Amino acid sequence: MHLRHILIIFTLASCWSTVSGVDLAEARKRLGTPDPATIPWPDGVPPSQALVDLGRTLFFDRRLSAKQNQSCASCHNPELGLSDGLALGIGTNGNRVGRNAPHLYNLAWSTVLYWDGRMTNMDEQATKPIQSKSQMAMDLGELEARLRGVAAYRTAFHSIFGDPAAPADGSAITRERLGQAIAAFERTLVSRDSAFDRHLAGAKDALMPEAVRGLDLFLGKANCIACHSGPNFTDDSFHNIGVKSADAGRAAIVPGALAQNAFRTPGLRNIALTAPYMHDGSIPTLEAVVRFYARGGDAPTPDTLVRKIDLSEGDIRDLIAFLSALSDPLRIPIPAVP
The missing domain is CATH 1.10.760.10 (Cytochrome c-like domain)
Structure with missing residues (x-):
């Protein structure tokens, strides 16, 4: 094989591992695909x-x-x-x-x-x-x-x-x-075969270019990863993200200034299917959610992770494309109820 051919193959491989600035190794490490073998079953035994x-x-x-x-x-x-x-x-x-x-x-x-x-x-x-x-x-x-x-x-x-x-x-x-x-x-309602998961597994055509750019934003400039991390896209923690609400949220359970109006970070798998959004259902669409975060929320918050983000219209479309690529609707057999 000529050196020129070797260089072309190496270049293509490099482009695949880092598309639009996204390092797949980083995405696998910070996000990833859920592994059912790691489910913490009660007493360590699957049902x-x-x-x-x-x-x-x-x-x-x-x-x-x-x-x-x-x-x-x-x-x-x-x-x-x-x-x-x-x-x-x-x-x-x-x-x-x-x-x-x-x-x-x-x-x-x-x-x-x-x-x-x-x-x-x-x-x-x-x-x-x-x-x-x-x-x-x-x-x-x-x-x-x-x-x-x-x-x-x-x-x-x-x-x-x-x-x-x-x-x-x-x-x-x-x-x-x-x-x-x-x-x-x-516990069997596990979503793990979205276009994003296939992308991580190496399927080169699993994500459209705009979704790949959205992943880059998710991990980078938009910093969604700060809260929506891990294979299930949640830190399982609580944040006041600036939703106008009289609901005390976490503070009703654990009093404290940071807990006031703070709510659990929802996982984002199948997020395109679960509108409307937020604890009070006050935001009707994914586009409206992205714009909400871009303007830094709608109410004052002590959470330093919530800030204005300079997103272009293209950035907003790309983030929505990526979030939509997390869809893997499960086929749940409807039982005959006795």
């Missing part, structure tokens, strides 16, 4: 398929709400990016819920839950919206009795949790196991 299937059925069952008119999927709809497309959700009694319904993608790795981080355990959190007066408003004791009246649930809970020598009389159905089953299903 059985039977438990996941039970959790999926419960997730779609309207019996879990007081008026039997809502399921978990009502606010976390697979067709709407595991959210509901509303600024503020609607409870079983027709009332507005106080905050935007967050998506559920890749929560298996989350160390804090809810916008204010009030919980850390998914098994325990799974039953909280069921009990919440503003959401599903269901007494858990009544729910246990309701589910024990369904033969399919008596059989399923007994086969997973019950004593094989005992009858399937419904005694295996408890609120703790209900939460365990739903959380087991939710």
Whole structure:
């Protein structure tokens, strides 16, 4: 092989590893693709398929709400990016819920839950919206009795949790196991095959040029990486980003000036599917979100990460292209609810 050919090949390889200023090694290190092998399963053991299937059925069952008119999927709809497309959700009694319904993608790795981080355990959190007066408003004791009246649930809970020598009389159905089953299903909602992930894996045509430029901005001038880091694009921390709101946010859980009006950083996977945005659903589109950050927010904030960013119209389009390249909508089989 001639030296000239060797130089051409080397040059092409160099251009591939650094496109529009983006070093793929840096992107893999600071972002990356989630690895299901690293999910911190309870007790270090993945759930059985039977438990996941039970959790999926419960997730779609309207019996879990007081008026039997809502399921978990009502606010976390697979067709709407595991959210509901509303600024503020609607409870079983027709009332507005106080905050935007967050998506559920890749929560298996989350160390804090809810916008204010009030919980850390998914098994325990799974039953909280069921009990919440503003959401599903269901007494858990009544729910246990309701589910024990369904033969399919008596059989399923007994086969997973019950004593094989005992009858399937419904005694295996408890609120703790209900939460365990739903959380087991939710931990399987892993998004990891977006155009961005294929780009990191070496697919040269996975990202359009504008998305590659957007990645460069995300890591560089726009500094989105400061909060939206790691394979799930979140630092699992809390920030006051300058949204005009009377909601105390994290400060209601952990008092302090920096916690005032601070909310959990949402993961960005499938972000193009989960509008509207922010804890109150006050920003309708991704373009509006990018412009919000470019002007440094709409309210004073002590968070030094929030500042004006000099973005051109082309920069804004490129960032939106990159964020859209994080889409990997999951195909979730809808179960036949008994």
